[in-house]
């Protein structure tokens with residue numbers, strides 16, 4: 708999906724209406740139209756980047772600071788007992804809108820949300836996997 712067809716770019720320009728909660732020169736936060744819990748927000752850069760891989764480091768770093776600011780405000784506003792922050796990347800990662808965004812989800816002890824099922828590693832799998840990742844991280 709390119710910028711022209713991007714729903715979040717249209718939210719930035721106001722072409723698609725949204726409930727904006729924070730805005731500065733380069734970032735925007737607005738409420739998700741289909742919330743997990745009331746107050747669920749999305750934090751986005753105003754420049755169009757598809758996902759974490761293509762978002763410049765500085766943009767991501769600044770976006771995390773805005774996300775923190777928004778998370779604290781949401782927590783106070785809806786009396787949340789916790790906050791889950793997540794980012795989906797690529798369809799297999801659950802991404803539906805291909806404009807970089809953090810989800811800020813207010814949480815409650817009894818909201819019943821189960822984030823993901825977990826399992827045990829097979830024998831030797833954890834160390835072999837860690838080794839492969841360490842190799843990738845070598846420069």
Ligand code: 5GP
Pocket residue numbers: 714723725726737738739740741742749794795801802803804805
């Ligand atoms: P993703 O799965 O890409 O991480 O999440 C995209 C999110 O955008 C979804 O939670 C969805 O509810 C939200 N969303 C999709 N279209 C709109 C829209 O037009 N307005 C708002 N406010 N949120 C949207």
Ligand code: ZN
Pocket residue numbers: 709710713714715716717754755756805806
């Ligand atoms: Zn966009």
